[in-house]
Amino acid sequence: MSPQNLSETNEKVALVRLASHIALWGNLFLASLKIGTGLLASSLAVLGDGIDSSTDVIIALMSLLVAGIIARPADRKHPWGHGRAETIATTILSFILFFAGAQLMLRAGERLFSLGDTRVPPPLVLVVTLCSILGKLFLAWSQMYLGKRANSAMLKANGKNMLGDVVISSGVLIGLALSILFHLPILDPLVAIGVGLWVIRAAISIFWEVNTELMDGNSDPELYQALFEAVRSVPGTVNPHRARMRRIAGLWDIDLDIEVNPELSVREAHHLASLVEQAIKERVDGVYDIMVHVEPEGEAESHPTEQYGLREGDEK
CATH class of the missing domain: 3.30.70.1350 (Cation efflux protein, cytoplasmic domain)
Structure with missing residues (x-):
């Protein structure tokens, strides 16, 4: 690897670590807030939104681990270096998202067909969800910006995932508002199912994008x-x-x-x-x-x- 490429790799590692720390602590706060609120308010939609944020915490930890791996110089066993670790991590990320979305849909389906459940979430969930939207907007911007500077497929995929989280939280906010306003408890599990579908769609999209690199392809x-x-x-x-x-x-x-x-x-x-x-x-x-x-x-x-x-x- 040339000195210029080595410098670029070191800069990339620093940017990946910075982005990972921002994502880790930001999502840890949002996940704790939403999961706690979802459990207290018996809202599957908010709980599902929190579970989605908790997967982002796992992703951030994975990014920190990958940053340490790709910083290693090429050796006899890995003459092309360790850059493929990022591609593998992004693939794992897509599977984590897929199973999180599927699990949420299963739980929401159970609630949807549970007769006699007439609980409507309290207005507090609207405040928490709005805070989540604002927080996710900042986190998504930071991942996309640093991902572009580092030319990191993993950070860009994570930023794309967080933009999807903004859409998810917005849908949750609208669904909860309608549920509270018109006293329609069925909307909470329906919104949760929609959140699960969105997460699964994002997982499949990320997998197909990274699959091109994993298979040494180039579509440009x-x-x-x-x-x-x-x-x-x-x-x-x-x-x-x-x-x-x-x-x-x-x-x-x-x-x-x-x-x-x-x-x-x-x-x-x-x-x-x-x-x-x-x-x-x-x-x-x-x-x-x-x-x-x-x-x-x-x-x-x-x-x-x-x-x-x-x-x-x-x-x-």
């Missing part, structure tokens, strides 16, 4: 276009092929083959490959490593159906 054709444009900008290099890009902790690991004049010396061909690497770094932000394989011009024609990577034109 513009990045490959920038890659091929970089090759075209270097005179003497042609036919970029077997191009592959994958993310490692927010940085790009890039492999590609190029062709050069077969009469060039090894030193001259290496110089052209170095120019291609520099041209790529000028066009693609956040490059972790680049591997440029040099072939004599016309060599790729003997392998028309290569199994791996993209040729120029495949990205369109």
